[in-house]
Amino acid sequence: MRYIKLGRTGLDVSPIAVGAMTYGEPGRGHPVWSLDEESSRPLIRHALDAGINFFDTANMYSYGSSEEILGRALKDYTDRDDVVITTKVRHTMRPGRPNSGGLSRKAIMSEIDASLRRLGTDYIDIYMIHRFDNQTPLEETLEALNDVVKAGKARYLGASSMRAWQFAKALHLQERNGWARFVTMQNHYNLLAREEEREMLPLCADEGVATMVWSPLARGRLARPFDEANTGARAATDGGFADMLYKANADSDRQIIDEAGAIAEAHHVSRAQVALAWLRRNPVVAAPLVGARTLQQIDDAVASLDLDLTDDEARRLELPYTPRHDFQGVSDEREIERIKASIPGYANT
Secondary structure: OOOOOOOOOOOOOOOOOHHHHHOOOOOOOOOOOOOOHHHHHHHHHHHHOOOEEEEEOOHHHHHHHHHHHHHHHHHHOOOHOEEEEEEOOOOOOOOOOOOOOOOHHHHHHHHHHHHHHHOOOOEEEEEEEOOOOOOOOHHHHHHHHHHHHHOOOEEEEEEEEEOHHHHHHHHHHHHHHHOOOOEEEEEOOOOOOOOOOOOOOHHHHHOOOOOEEEEEOOHHHOOOOOOHHOOOOOOOOOOHHHHHHOOOOHHHHHHHHHHHHHHHHHHHHHHHHHHHHHHOOOOOOOEEOOOOHHHHHHHHHHHHHHHHOOOOHHHHHHHOOOOOOHHHOOOOOHHHHHHOOOOOOOOOO
C-alpha cells in the first residue's frame, strides 16, 4: 500500500477508505443490505491485511451499530494508532426527542462522547459534520467542534455534503476565529455525478482540503452493465435515495457505463477498477469510500491503484456526461426523513 498525506495535513492515509455504513446490525433503523457483525468482521480484517488504514463511519449508521462493530473489529485486529477513524454527527439519533440531532453545542458534546464509547477509543481521528444544519448558528457549531479538538477527543475536523458557499463560509469563520479547520470534505462524486467539479472541488483544491468520495461506483451502477443497474443488494433497495441521485440521464449514463465496460475489457480488469482509477486522476480526491460487501470488492478497490487510465480513455468516459440534479444541498432534516421513509427497511425504530 502506498500511503498519502491527507490534504495539507501530516496524516498518512491509504488512498482507499472503507465505508462502514455497510456494517451494522440489520433492524437497527438501517436498510436491509447492511451486514451483521459476524459477516462484517472478515471484511474489515481483509481490508487491514490489504494495507487499508482509513475507516469511515457515522453515529447514525444503524443507530450506532456500525461504530460498535467497527470499533470492536479494529481493537481485535490492529493497533489503534495504526488506523485512521472518521465518524460523523448531525442526524437524529433518538427520533421524536428534543436535542437528539443537529449541530448545536449540546448535540455535538453529547454525540462525540457517545461515538467514543461505541468505538471503544479515546479519540476520533477526523470528526465530521454529516450535513449542514440550517437551524443552528454556524458559529455555535464551529466553536463546539473546535472545543472537541482542544479537549483531545478529535484530532482533525471534516465536513460532508453541502453547498460550496456554505463550506467557504465555514472555512472563513474558522480562520477568522482561530478555530480548528476542516481538513477534508466528504462529497458525492463519480463518473455519473460530476456536479462537484463546478464549485466544491475547485474550492477544496484551492484551500488544500482533501476529498473523500462517497458512492464512487454510483450505487454499483458503474460496476455492472447498464441493464443490471438495480441488481445489487443496495441499488435494489435504496428507493428514494437512488431516484434522487441518479434519476433520468439514462442515455448518457448508458454510454458512460458502456465505455467503462469496454475499457475494463481492454485492460482485463473489472469495471469497478476503471471507475475508481478515473477518480484517482483528480488530485483533490484523496480516497473513495468503498462500502465492500465481499472480499473481491476490497481486492478490486486495492487493484485499482495499479491501473492508470490514458488521457484518451478518460475523455471517452467523460464526453457523454450530462449534468444532473445536485444532491449536496439536501440538509433539511424533514426532507432527509422523507427520503429515508421511502426506502424499504429504513424505518426509524
